[in-house]
Amino acid sequence: MGKISAFYTMPHPPIIIPEVGRGEEEKIKETSEACYKVAKEIDSIKPDTIIIVTPHGPLFSDAVALSNGDSIYGDLGKFGASQVKLDLDINVSLTEKIIKYSEKENILTAKLTKDSAQRYGVKYELDHGTIVPLYFINKKYSSYKVVHITYGMLPKMQLYKFGMSIKKAVEDSNTNAVFIASGDLSHKLTDDGPYEYSPYGEKFDKEIISLLKNGDVFEVFNMDHTTIEKAGECGLRSYYIMLGSMNGYNIKGNLLAYEGTFGVGYSVMNFSIKDSNKDTYNQLIEKKTKRFTDKIKNEGVYVRLARESLTHYLIYGEYMDIPSYATDEMKENKRGVFVSLKKEGQLRGCIGTIFPTTENVAKEIIRNAIEAGEHDPRFNPVTEEELEELDFSVDVLTEPKEALKEDLDPKRYGVIVRSGLKSGLLLPDLEGVDTVDQQLDIVLQKAGISSYENYTIEKFEVIRHR
Incomplete structure (x- = not known):
């Protein structure tokens, strides 16, 4: 029976590589030393496989990408250091098992080879989100195959279930693996960082580090959407998958280093794990259901009407009648209305009318909620299964x-x-x-x-x- 023996979060700033940084890497020396510490730990474990999840490979909106050729190559040429390169063998049998277990859970995967990558219009190569962490590992240990995963823009619970599929696949093999969740934290810590400064950056970094240290999976999945969105991070989805791979364990994170020298948060952590009888996944589902129920109870009539309108249409395929709870203001006034849908803080649809096109605000909401969910050309139509993931907002326009x-x-x-x-x-x-x-x-x-x-x-x- 196989096992994931250790879990790590690692950042991927190319500037930390001496061939790229040319001296600037000294400014994040603590991060570098922590990465070497991880390498030393992995050398002591001597895994046959390293599973690494990155944000910077081929990114799909509806699928997780797994490289599935016999080998894969990449270098840091785009960062002026083509001499820093990796050519790794892929653990194809484990990758296939992960795909098989994911399919059982109805999680869509994109299996990438050189030929299929060309058909998808993406590159089949190692990205810097993979090369940078493995640069340090290879200084100490290199006798491993890799499972190379790029997370998809899936709902967070699906990413957690994908992590559970990884765990099942490893256990259904003779693999001794370690797991690396590659990702930087906020990119908005300072004005001279890669993006404009946001106070949410520091807030996000402190919060996610604290939650991982405490092993508080529930609160990681309950973080404020606005904080996540405005922080400009790229690591959280890697962490969702990693936590899924830890399902059934009690976990505690050990922070080896955190620096934000270049306006980006770099966190290196390892984890202690202990077997537990708790079913974290089902507890997450229960809490998610309760949050949804509480949200519905607290929605005002405008938002409630938008949600129920789209729900009714998806179930019955027709427009609903104006409900009894609609106020006189909604039934007697004519206004332009915009209805917006967000999913985990990201826009999922928005359609509106500058001037009213129906006989009252209530009907305008009913119409535009369906248009936003089904006919925004920027997005695929909303499915019934997504409804609990959506936050609705309604903007009523005054007369221009x-x-x-x-x-x-x-x-x-x-x-x-x-x-x-x-x-x-x-x-x-x-x-x-x-x-x-x-x-x-x-x-x-x-x-x-x-x-x-x-x-x-x-x-x-x-x-x-x-």
Whole structure:
């Protein structure tokens, strides 16, 4: 019977590699030393397989990608160090078992070879999210095969179940494996980092490190969506899969190093694991169900109507009637309405009307909730199974009024621009839209109107229901 003998989180900044950093790597020396410590531990375990999950291989919206050729190669040429290269044998039999167990759980996987990667329009190669951690491992130990996984943009519980499939596949083999969850934390820790500073960056890093140290799987899966989204991280989905691979264990994390020198959080951890009789997965499902029930109880009538409208349509294939709980305001007023859907903090659909197209706000919500879920051209239609994952918001627009540029305020007013048959709309209070000039530039671009053309401006306010 096989086993995953050890679990690690490791970052992947190319600058930590001396051939890339050329001295700059000294600024994150603690991280480097911690990575060498991990390498030494792995050398003492002498696994035949390293399972590594990365954010930077071929990324699919609906599937987890697993490299499945006999071998795989990659280098750091794009970072000016093509001499740093890895050519690794793949544990094909274990990869096939993971795919088989995932299929039993209805988790979609993309099996990548050189030929299939070409058909998908992606590259079959090792990415820096894999090469950087394994650079350190190979300094101490290199007698292993690899299972190379790129997480997909799947719901977090599906990623957890995928991790459980990894564990089952390993146990159904003679493999002695270690697991590396490759990922950086927030990329928004400082103004001179790769992205604009956000106070959510430090908040996210402290919270995820604390939760992993305490082995609090439930709270990892209950982290605030806004914090996650605004932190600009890339490691959390790797962690979801790793935690799934630990299902059935009591876990405690040991922080070997954390640094944010370059505006990005780099965390290195190992874990102590003890067998337990608890079924973490089913406990997560129970807590998820309770959170959903509580959320439904606390939703206002506007949001409730949007949710029930889309739910009714997906079940019965028809529009619902206006329910008895709709207020007089919803039944007597005519307004433009935008309905937005988010899934784990990420936009899942948004459709709206500037001017009313139905006889009242209630019908406008019913119509636009279905349009947002089924007909937003940027996304696949929402499925019935997704409904519990969705957060709904409803924006009711006031009647637009003619305005001049000096009348605008991007935090308070949305804006509509028109020139001939061309028009564009931008809602108010959007992240990153802080000035009137920014607001006008964006909405003109959306409308396909040049700033040199003659155009009219209208402003409106939004009553937001969440």
